[in-house]
Amino acid sequence: MGGAFPRRPSPAYRAAARGALRTTTTAAAGFYVLLYGFDSAVGATYALFGAIAMAGLSRLPGSGRQRATLLLGVLPVCWVLITLGTYLSVRTWSAVLGMLVVGFALAFMAVGGPRFAGAATGLQLMYILPSFPPYDPGSLGERLVGATFGLVLLIIAEVTLLPEPGALPYRETAARAADGAARCADRLGSAPYTLPEDMLRTARTLSTGLRSSRVPEAERPAGASVRQRALAHTGLATRTLLGRLTALPPPPPPPAAVAPDPLRAVADTAREAAARLRGEDPDGRAHARLRDIRHALTAAAGDTPAALRRNAALLEVTDAALAMSTAADIAVRGRGADAPAPGRFWYARKRAPQLWWRRLSGHAGGRSVFFQNAVRISLALAAARLIAGIDTLPHGFWVLLATLTLTRTTVRETRATERKALTGTLVGALVAAASLALVGTDIEVYAVALPPLMLVTFTLGPVKGVGWAQALFTMVVALVFAQLAPVTWQLAEFRLLDVLTGSAIGAVFGLLAWPRGAQDELRRSVAVLLRIAAEIVVATTAQMVAGGRRVPVATAPGHRSLQHALVMAESAYAQYQSEPKGPVPSPGGQDWQAALIAGHHTLWGADRLLVPPEPTVAPPLGTPAAESVIRAGDRVAAGMLLTSARMDPTGDTAESPTGLQGPVVPAAVAEDPPDAPRAYYATVSWLASLTRDLVRLTGDADAKAAPDTGGSRPSP
Numbered sequence: 001m002g003g004a005f006p007r008r009p010s011p012a013y014r015a016a017a018r019g020a021l022r023t024t025t026t027a028a029a030g031f032y033v034l035l036y037g038f039d040s041a042v043g044a045t046y047a048l049f050g051a052i053a054m055a056g057l058s059r060l061p062g063s064g065r066q067r068a069t070l071l072l073g074v075l076p077v078c079w080v081l082i083t084l085g086t087y088l089s090v091r092t093w094s095a096v097l098g099m100l101v102v103g104f105a106l107a108f109m110a111v112g113g114p115r116f117a118g119a120a121t122g123l124q125l126m127y128i129l130p131s132f133p134p135y136d137p138g139s140l141g142e143r144l145v146g147a148t149f150g151l152v153l154l155i156i157a158e159v160t161l162l163p164e165p166g167a168l169p170y171r172e173t174a175a176r177a178a179d180g181a182a183r184c185a186d187r188l189g190s191a192p193y194t195l196p197e198d199m200l201r202t203a204r205t206l207s208t209g210l211r212s213s214r215v216p217e218a219e220r221p222a223g224a225s226v227r228q229r230a231l232a233h234t235g236l237a238t239r240t241l242l243g244r245l246t247a248l249p250p251p252p253p254p255p256a257a258v259a260p261d262p263l264r265a266v267a268d269t270a271r272e273a274a275a276r277l278r279g280e281d282p283d284g285r286a287h288a289r290l291r292d293i294r295h296a297l298t299a300a301a302g303d304t305p306a307a308l309r310r311n312a313a314l315l316e317v318t319d320a321a322l323a324m325s326t327a328a329d330i331a332v333r334g335r336g337a338d339a340p341a342p343g344r345f346w347y348a349r350k351r352a353p354q355l356w357w358r359r360l361s362g363h364a365g366g367r368s369v370f371f372q373n374a375v376r377i378s379l380a381l382a383a384a385r386l387i388a389g390i391d392t393l394p395h396g397f398w399v400l401l402a403t404l405t406l407t408r409t410t411v412r413e414t415r416a417t418e419r420k421a422l423t424g425t426l427v428g429a430l431v432a433a434a435s436l437a438l439v440g441t442d443i444e445v446y447a448v449a450l451p452p453l454m455l456v457t458f459t460l461g462p463v464k465g466v467g468w469a470q471a472l473f474t475m476v477v478a479l480v481f482a483q484l485a486p487v488t489w490q491l492a493e494f495r496l497l498d499v500l501t502g503s504a505i506g507a508v509f510g511l512l513a514w515p516r517g518a519q520d521e522l523r524r525s526v527a528v529l530l531r532i533a534a535e536i537v538v539a540t541t542a543q544m545v546a547g548g549r550r551v552p553v554a555t556a557p558g559h560r561s562l563q564h565a566l567v568m569a570e571s572a573y574a575q576y577q578s579e580p581k582g583p584v585p586s587p588g589g590q591d592w593q594a595a596l597i598a599g600h601h602t603l604w605g606a607d608r609l610l611v612p613p614e615p616t617v618a619p620p621l622g623t624p625a626a627e628s629v630i631r632a633g634d635r636v637a638a639g640m641l642l643t644s645a646r647m648d649p650t651g652d653t654a655e656s657p658t659g660l661q662g663p664v665v666p667a668a669v670a671e672d673p674p675d676a677p678r679a680y681y682a683t684v685s686w687l688a689s690l691t692r693d694l695v696r697l698t699g700d701a702d703a704k705a706a707p708d709t710g711g712s713r714p715s716p
Helices: 011-037 041-056 064-088 091-114 114-131 139-160 170-188 196-207 226-244 259-279 285-299 305-336 352-362 369-391 397-406 411-439 445-463 466-485 490-513 520-548 559-578 592-610 624-646 677-697
Strands: none
Touching: 011 139, 011 445, 011 466, 011 520, 011 559, 041 064, 041 091, 041 114, 041 305, 041 466, 064 091, 064 114, 064 139, 091 114, 091 226, 091 352, 091 369, 114 369, 114 397, 170 226, 170 259, 196 226, 226 259, 226 305, 226 592, 259 285, 259 305, 285 305, 285 490, 305 677, 352 369, 369 397, 369 559, 397 411, 397 466, 397 490, 411 466, 411 490, 466 490, 520 559, 520 592, 520 624, 520 677, 559 592, 592 677, 624 677
């Protein structure tokens, strides 16, 4: 009997059907009310296409309430874009120039995070729509009223019509990970001073849950504001803390009396950070106590190499816990938090315009994938507008729509997409032509058929792919224009011609402008990151050997360069993850996360070593310890440089970075020199963590099973 019942629709179909219902209801209501109720063909067109642009063709992340809030914020932007498009479209040269500038600006919005990136396509369409005949600035009022009516209906529908529930907030995800770190610290504070297998698995799961690829787009802290940067920093610090705890060596026998105290303080601080992330207001005593214990650990004496190594490992754990607690405080309280002096929390006292300028200027160059995408799409749209204006193509709007929606970041993906799109458009055009020829001018038939066809279009299109979407959307626009003015079967022919023209323009610019997408850029940016990290490793180890007054890493050469390299590598990695991988071998199996982790650990470790709790003058290391540290630092730097050289697609040694074991991975320090000071063990512990990162990066099988020791959240 069980086989007699139909199978339940998949979650993808159910989600698409809910979105299709909202889009169809909003677009159809706005269209019919303004067209048949107020006899405003212009207003009806803008109401329908405004709703379709922001709901059917855009991909706004988040729950219904989150999308409604975003739509409410972009409504004034839509007014500006419609006004600009209306006045600039009167002449072809001004329309092309406006398309170039506005197209770049809207595409470059993606640097602001997934919300901005999701709204960019819809906003592009809001500017494209008034850029074509009729060139009638006098109808601007009707256009604005129609678009506003459609978007207001969409905002209401997002909140009331089958709204999706909100995803787990990133603050709660980070809070749960902090609670997990607290449990690990409690367990490590007593015999047998190791974590059982189930706690190790839980720690890895909690750490992995903070990765950007595992977090819903609407909840990713990818913005440029103080709180967003601090929340990303919280996730990174929490992942680092979990990794440090899972790799913490047990105390030497007999256990030192001070050993449990730092871990209890770490556990209390982690719970305090979790409570703060959940909106509570802890007193901060645990953080202050841990800071004092960290100072005590820095000055504590060790009598054996094992005790000194344990002390260095505990310092790394406390440092990660303090960073997590401070970042969580900034994420909740913003600029009002008690942030330390500028360093790793440099953003805590910056105002929003300064932070946004830093984000925008950091990506204003050919090495940024956001810049590359903005240049590619703006040039393609400007060329499409020029061709449509010169050749006076009928319904030239469709040319730009095809260019915008079918252009991809790689030539291979663009070619595959356009092949399916053209096939779907051809099928849809044939069906639409036949329907127009059979029905003729019977508008009632078109009016009745449009809503169910839209519902099917926006349900099947997102799930079945671009071929189905183009076929069904071709039929939708045919039914829409058949109600606006008398049409013939040739409307379907124009639609096919325009889609063919737009896809050809997209293919040409996809071929000319960064045709391989993020693959080469990812390898190049990671290579640059590792080269700069190697320079900081050499400089830091040299200063630790020489002693003297420490120079804060924030003012050291290469610090800002490494921060910028991390931003470039992380944005390239984010785009690379979103690009479909073809049958051609690519670096997709590489653990790129390890390279990003190594960059963060280089900054954090150098900061910890070069900025002591109190201004002091450190003595130089003795000859045996100095030689050992220099050798270890040189090996780590050499491993980074060799890996960088083999990754760089522009270098003579560029090759697939998979399987670079051997000389790329530096060996650990063979044995400790006699009477080595505390600074030696702190430096060696840092270099050992970087060695583990390099092992993971170069594809070592054992390393891939090792616990996650860091994060890849966007660098603040």
